[in-house]
Amino acid sequence: MEKYLSNSSKRASSLKVLLLHGRLDIWIYEARNLPDMDALSKNFVGMFRTKVSTRIADKMDGFMHSQNSTTDAYVSVSVSNAVVARTSVIPDNENPVWNQHSRVPIAHHAAEVQFLVKDSDVIGSELIGTVSIPVEQFYSGVKLEGSFPILDPKNKPCRDGATLKLSIQYIPIVRLASYSLGIAGLENRGIPGTYFPLRKGGKVTLYQDAHVPDDCLPALLRLEGDAHSQHGKCWRDIFEAIMRARRFIYITGWSVYHMVRLVREQGFYSDTLGDLLKKRSQEGVRVLLLVWDDFTSRTILGFPK
Known part of the structure; x- marks a missing residue:
């Protein structure tokens, strides 16, 4: 176990970018002495009382914060601007305790891992401060653990004595037995930490593109044994599978655009994907869609969660 060495001059210069390919074991334990992020809105309501009736101001105060409210803290973990982990929100507590553990599969080039301490609001969130851990300090696989100062965007403490206690350890993929044995390894359990x-x-059928016109690709490639590759047409195959389905249609993907027309060739234009699915559903086919909607990747009115 090593201690984190804070060095502002080093942070000002460029840090070494390294490939993190494996898993991060992250523990976020607790924060201490966070600033009261609700104080500003409380002061605003106090000033507002002098301009409007007490009844209206009381309603505003009750909507925005209770009399005893303070920071609603949580922590998100970012690698190369991608949020890879997030704690729960601890309401009204300037010394929150999480004790949350995350095992994060990772394949990123990064110079540091950032722990962003935030205050959850009714709409979006407000950054309290950040703890940045250079990758080269734990790249060897050593477990890095300690309480680190929480710094504001000007690289100054967000409040005297404000700290975040955490630990982080990098395990490269060559040391992860579950991956070295393939997805069928470890008693055929498959990839660890998945839902199914x-x-x-x-x-699985592989495609060159969503649509491939005839004779636009090289001749078929010979595969293992007597098999040959086939230049399939992805969208047409999806269309035909939807039309042939008798019991269910399951679709999962990064993005499902309901207005796309899967077939647009030789004078024939299919209905939109949305209309096709509604039609098949009305005919008694069970239609289910699973699209990307991860909580850590969303924003609310432009405010990152």
């Missing part, structure tokens, strides 16, 4: 168990009998 490993199943047999599945089929």
